[in-house]
Amino acid sequence: MTVWLLGDHLHPSHHVLDGADRVLMVEATDFADRRPYHPQKLGVVFAGMRHARDRLREAGYTVDYRRADSFGDALDAHFDAHPGDDLTLMRPPSHGAAARLRELVTSRGGTLTLVDDDRFRCSPEAFDEWADGDEFRHEDFYRWMRRREGVLLDGDDPVGGRWNYDEENRETPPKDWSPPPTPRYDPDDLTRETLEWVDSEFDTWGEREGFAWPVTRADALDALDHFVSHRLPAFGPYQDAMLGGEWALAHSLLASSLNLGLLRPGEVVDAAVEAWERDEAPIESVEGFVRQVLGWREFMRHVYRRTMPELAEGDLLDRERALPPLYYEGETEMRCLDEAVSHVYERGYAHHIERLMVLSNFATLYGVDPHELNEWFHFGFVDAYHWVTAPNVLGMGTFATDAFTSKPYVSSGNYVDRMSDHCADCPYDVDATTGEGACPFNALYWDFLKEHEETLRGTGRMGLMYSHVDRKSESEWDAIRERAARLRERAMAGEL
Known part of the structure; x- marks a missing residue:
């Protein structure tokens, strides 16, 4: 054989x-x-x-x-x-x-x-037996997987009495907090030879220098141990945070190793749970990490499988604008976008909130063709494969499909201000919507809601957003539309 x-x-x-x-x-x-x-x-x-x-x-x-x-x-x-x-x-x-x-x-x-592919815990047959029709939601799947795998359970109930610790996992670090150390796996002779060959053979986007990702089973196991020992305790509370000059914070950095098959999801989950059992990591951190690996990663694989090829073809909101040059060149005065694009360019990585609430959020509000954004994620990230990026970008990131999401994940600059220190040092005013110095997220956010009102007003949990839309006067809308149009012109000209 x-x-x-x-x-x-x-x-x-x-x-x-x-x-x-x-x-x-x-x-x-x-x-x-x-x-x-x-x-x-x-x-x-x-x-x-x-x-x-x-x-x-x-x-x-x-x-x-x-x-x-x-x-x-x-x-x-x-x-x-x-x-x-x-x-x-x-x-x-x-x-x-x-x-x-x-x-x-x-x-x-x-x-x-x-x-069967043993890089996953849930087989297609198991998922299809669980799923009821064509509508499925992550939270239901996640709880089913926890019970199925016997992870963080007290009998048939979750340990601590809660399935979800999201409320505890939305903190911003205090000013005197320093991120825990990040491991580096400097290239050996074979890896250096490979990187030099890549340089000479292909037209690429991004920096080669600074490569430090695990490419062997031994290094991947060391990366897992390093995460559990050094960063898992702080991962939960600060997993949604963004800090200037910090690309890793307390994130695991294990996705590329998982997706290459160097690590198995079961051993990754077990290592985190065992740290909690030893009182070396709090439940909110461990549950948040388990949710990413045993819940979201497995769920995305099957959402992709169940919704292709339609997933990669349509767009609920019929957007067709090109991705602005800043995604390729990183030239923008918007500090949050500048940081996130730089992280991708320099390391092929940005953590999940940068992916969702900065890179995808801006593209969605701007009106980018979601399939072009998906291409950018696909070629730009070290952990990206089509089964990964298509559901994450086209579903969660841009609301091109409602196969598993009930609303677009969009926000004004308020979210970035709440979860980061970017706005304090940004030349744009996060509290202003219109006017030359206003944060671009703000006018684009309101313009997006107005432009797609017919589709979105009755969708999912959009009622509160549209109650604010209804309070704005025509003069406010004129100013918002003018500002949004100008921002799109400047972004396309590379002048944002």
Whole structure:
């Protein structure tokens, strides 16, 4: 039996390896020519694959590691060497990938057997049995998963009597607080060689220098231990906070390792829960982290599976504006946007509130085509894959679909002011809506609500927002529309 491991199947003990006679790994490069990927994203993928290859060989596996432009070219070479080979592959989560790969194999005279993907805890069959029709909500799924997996339970109830500690997890750090240390995994010779090859081979967007992501199982395990030991205690209360000059705060930074398969969700969740059981991390931090991994990550995988391909095609609000240059060039006087875009450019990363309430929020209010924003997230983030970005950006981030969200997650500058220190040092006035120095979020927010009133007024929890819309006079609306139009012109000209 030949086991085919994809570039995000890098765990040394994937269940599919049991009984393998041979391991096939294909380093295909044509995908990297289709978008200006972040060099650190390509670095974690290609260096991760090359390190996994070497570790598998050290463990005694026969590894056929084929470098080619495309999967098709690599499979041509593989089946020339092994005519009629039977391949076994964990079912990839990206829409249509399984069918495409099966066709590539069968057209060359081989067979392809698909098995469960052990990078997730909830199989498609389990989710489909749980889901009731086409409407499903994360909170219901999360509670079901907690009970199903026996995580943070007291009998059939949540420990502490609550499923959700969100209210405790919206604090801003005091001025004398310093973020806990962040681990660095400096490139070894193989990783440096890979990064230099990426530099010479591909047109990329973002900084290569400063690469410090785990690309081996050993480093990923160390990153997990470092998070649990140093940052998990502060993660919960400050997970929604943003501070100038701080890109990591107390976040786990484990998503790239999880999505590459270097870590399994079960071991990540267990490590956090065990810290709580040892009284080394508070329940609000541990529950918040469990919610991200056991709840949201698993949920997004199945939302994507259940709503594709329609998810990637439509937009409830019919937006078509181009993404303004500041997302590519980072040139803006808006401190919150400048920080967030810089974090992505420099590290291929921004934490979840920067993603949702700064990068996606601004694009949504501006009226960006959500599919262009999704492309930007896809090529810009080290942890991004289509199954990750499509539901997060098109659902939660921009409300292009209401498949699992009941309202758009938009706000004026008030949210950024409440959860960060950005506004204090920003040249724009967060308390003003109109006028030359007013925070751009404010006029764009009200203009967005007015522009999409017909669709949004009766949607979900939008009643309070539209009660404020109804209080504004025509003269106020004239000033808001004029300010919003001017802001869009300035943003597109790179002058915001």
